[in-house]
Amino acid sequence: MLELVIQWLPLGISLFTLIILCVLLGRERKARQALEAKFSAMELVAKNARQQHESLLKQFNELRVGTMGMSQKMAEIAENQEMLAERQSEISMHDPDGRLYSRASKMVELGADVNELMEECDLPKAEAELLMRLQQMTHDRRR
Template structure:
């Protein structure tokens, strides 16, 4: 019997080794499939990230171009506003009555009464009253 066991022992060991080999190959295949699935998922994530990056780059470039255009337009508006302010100053210097009314308006803002306006600015009573009334309306609207 020992002789019989000794004859079949190499075959049994080979059979066990073969079974172990199939088990290990099965596990390796499962691990490889899991890694391939993870790799595919990572490729998809990378592809989506590239697409999003391209979209954001395009949006950024559009915003940059728009901002440059707006900056240029604002500079033009500032130049135009400065020219208008200069022109307004020139006109107010050429109009002595305008300076007189500006002074009278400033006096009203500082609290002058009708008599002071009439005396200091040489205004008729109706104009002094009108300036006082306009100042009151202006203050009421600010509140």
């Protein structure tokens, strides 16, 4: 019987080794499939990230162009405002009577009477009274 076991022992070891090899190969195949699935998922995530990056980059460029355009418009508005301020200053320098009447009108709004207008603004009585009436008419229309 020992001879029979000794004869079949190499065959048994070979079969045992073959079974272990098949089990190991099955596990390796499953591990490879799992890795391939993970790799596919990572490729999909990377593709989506690239698409989102491209979309965000496009939006950023559109915002940058819009901001540059807005900056140019703001510069133009600032230039126009500066020019208007200079012109207004020139006009007020050339029209001292206009400043005087503006001051008198403001005084009337604040409650000054005819005598105060005559003294503070060097206005004749008729002009001071006219300003008072105009201010009163303007005030009545607003009500």
